[in-house]
Amino acid sequence: QITLKESGPTLVKPTQTLTLTCTFSGFSLNTSGVGVGWIRQPPGKALEWLALIYWNDDKRYSPSLKSRLTITKDTSKNQVVLAMTNMDPVDTATYYCAHTDGYLGRFDPWGQGTLVTVSS
Amino acid sequence: DIVMTQSPDSLAVSLGERATINCKSSQSVFHSSNNKNYLAWYQQKPGQPPKLLIYWASTRKSGVPDRFSGSGSGTDFTLTISSLQAEDVAVYYCQQYYGPPLTFGPGTKVDIK
Numbered sequence: 001q002i003t004l005k006e007s008g009p010t011l012v013k014p015t016q017t018l019t020l021t022c023t024f025s026g027f028s029l030n031t032s033g034v035g036v037g038w039i040r041q042p043p044g045k046a047l048e049w050l051a052l053i054y055w056n057d058d059k060r061y062s063p064s065l066k067s068r069l070t071i072t073k074d075t076s077k078n079q080v081v082l083a084m085t086n087m088d089p090v091d092t093a094t095y096y097c098a099h100t101d102g103y104l105g106r107f108d109p110w111g112q113g114t115l116v117t118v119s120s
Numbered sequence: 121d122i123v124m125t126q127s128p129d130s131l132a133v134s135l136g137e138r139a140t141i142n143c144k145s146s147q148s149v150f151h152s153s154n155n156k157n158y159l160a161w162y163q164q165k166p167g168q169p170p171k172l173l174i175y176w177a178s179t180r181k182s183g184v185p186d187r188f189s190g191s192g193s194g195t196d197f198t199l200t201i202s203s204l205q206a207e208d209v210a211v212y213y214c215q216q217y218y219g220p221p222l223t224f225g226p227g228t229k230v231d232i233k
Contacts, residue, residue: 037222047162047170047213049222060220063121096169105217106160108181110169 002026004036004097004111011117012087018116022080022097029055029075035100036080037107038071040093048093052105053080060105089118122147122216124225132233139201141228143214148194151218158218161190161199164227165210173212174199206232 008020020038027034037052051071052060061069070083080097094115098107123146133139149158157177162170172181174190177197187202201208209232214225 046226047215047224049220049224052220052222062221098169104158105219105222106158106172106175106215107162107170108172108175110171113169 002099002109004099004109006095006097006111006114008095008114008116010115011119013120014088014118016087018082018084018087018091020082020084020095020097020114020116022082022111024078024080024097024099027099027101029053029073029078029080031055031101033101033103035103035105036073037098037100037105038080038082039096039098039107039110040091041096041113042090042093045093049105050084050095051082052100054103087118092116092118121221122149122219122223124214124216124223126212126214126225126228128228129226130229130231132231133201133204134233135206136203137233139204139208139230141199141212141214141230143192143197143199143225145195145197145216149216149218150194157193157197158216159190159192159197160215160217161188162213162215163208163210164213170213201230204230204232 004024035054038050094113096113098110159177161174164170178190211227
């Protein structure tokens with residue numbers, strides 16, 4: 001059974017860097033085709049894909065946010081970390097991590113998500 | 121970027137009736153190398169993360185009730201709930217994974233009439 005769980009701060013100040021960790025079980029990021037992605041959802045709004053990292057360390061980023069994002073993996077800890085710089089109140093959202101396989105970008109399953117509020 | 125649109129924004133259907141959601145992509149998500157449409161449908165209930173329902177535009181994920189079906193090809197796709205149940209109240213999103221960047225539709229809210 002694949003599970004993922006997001007962790008990190010619930011409140012960050014504008015201009016700060018947000019660091020979120022996705023801890024997973026039930027699969028390995030050493031397995032060919034496997035990846036972990038990050039997706040966010042502002043309150044009451046739609047889903048927005050942020051970044052994706054694959055087993056071979058291939059990294060993909062949303063073009064609109066690429067300059068602010070860094071995704072890394074630690075296969076020994078079964079973790080994927082997303083860093084987002086220069087946080088703004090418009091970045092307030094629930095941040096999800098999710099599993100993908102087949103070297104694709106469809107996500108199943110998803111973590112429960114973590115709500116991050118950006119406010120001074 | 122491939123822009124995904126959905127219609128309607130919301131719909132209310134009587135229990136047992138059919139619900140139909142449309143999704144359109146700004147460019148084709150059909151890959152001729154494997155004859156597959158890189159299109160997925162997700163269901164999101166209040167307070168929960170999205171759940172994958174359908175992938176490759178029409179392949180139902182194992183365990184998903186067969187009242188859910190997906191169809192379409194190229195740029196036009198449809199999610200159909202053949203007989204709406206109370207537990208189907210949710211927001212439904214389409215997503216293309218032909219990308220990157222990966223993009224989602226704006227969502228369609230389904231309610232009971």
